[in-house]
Amino acid sequence: AQSVTQPDIHITVSEGASLELRCNYSYGATPYLFWYVQSPGQGLQLLLKYFSGDTLVQGIKGFEAEFKRSQSSFNLRKPSVHWSDAAEYFCAVGAGSGGYNKLIFGAGTRLAVHP
Amino acid sequence: GAGVSQSPSNKVTEKGKDVELRCDPISGHTALYWYRQSLGQGLEFLIYFQGNSAPDKSGLPSDRFSAERTGGSVSTLTIQRTQQEDSAVYLCASSARHYEQYFGPGTRLTVT
Numbered sequence: 001a002q003s004v005t006q007p008d009i010h011i012t013v014s015e016g017a018s019l020e021l022r023c024n025y026s027y028g029a030t031p032y033l034f035w036y037v038q039s040p041g042q043g044l045q046l047l048l049k050y051f052s053g054d055t056l057v058q059g060i061k062g063f064e065a066e067f068k069r070s071q072s073s074f075n076l077r078k079p080s081v082h083w084s085d086a087a088e089y090f091c092a093v094g095a096g097s098g099g100y101n102k103l104i105f106g107a108g109t110r111l112a113v114h115p
Numbered sequence: 116g117a118g119v120s121q122s123p124s125n126k127v128t129e130k131g132k133d134v135e136l137r138c139d140p141i142s143g144h145t146a147l148y149w150y151r152q153s154l155g156q157g158l159e160f161l162i163y164f165q166g167n168s169a170p171d172k173s174g175l176p177s178d179r180f181s182a183e184r185t186g187g188s189v190s191t192l193t194i195q196r197t198q199q200e201d202s203a204v205y206l207c208a209s210s211a212r213h214y215e216q217y218f219g220p221g222t223r224l225t226v227t
Contacts, residue, residue, distance in 0.1 A: 043206060101163070102163055
């Protein structure tokens with residue numbers, strides 16, 4: 001069965017520091033991978049996605065992620081964190097075939113940013 | 116353009132009552148999804164609709180939950196005989212392309 005693991009429940013970084021959020025997936029075929037961000041009281045906003053091709057994908061707000069098939073990972077990175085990046089981050093894999101199917105989410109990583 | 120909208124934003128109901136939650140997808144999006152977000156279970160898929168195909172109901176937790184999508188647009192999620200464990204944020208998403216889902220702000224349901 002498909003699954004997504006985000007090993008870090010909570011991470012705290014200083015403003016201006018670099019960030020890496022870990023995500024590991026379990027999926028039998030080529031995965032469709034996503035990172036979403038959720039600010040308090042808000043819905044989910046898509047940060048970036050990987051379908052195929054270049055394994056380093058760029059997203060909004062200065063985020064990037066790298067797909068590593070050998071490690072079944074899709075880690076999210078940002079070189080310099082801003083206070084406004086404090087939020088909860090969810091990694092997800094698209095499950096099933098046919099193009100339109102459910103997302104399987106990880107448990108999320110809550111990011112706190114110290115000034 | 117307008118995003119996915121959901122109503123109401125908050126709903127408080129008594130245990131045993133029925134509730135209806137509404138979702139208006141992004142215009143032109145053919146696929147519509149419902150998810151539930153709760154402290155204990157995280158983000159869970161409930162159901163999705165794609166065009167005229169039969170909906171995938173595999174995530175509905177019990178037969179008290181049902182959903183319909185009228186005219187290929189607006190969707191209503193109905194929970195009958197609500198229980199306290201139904202308290203959660205119900206999120207709707209829509210999609211026009213492979214897996215790229217756009218989410219609404221959610222409906223926070225509290226069952227007292």
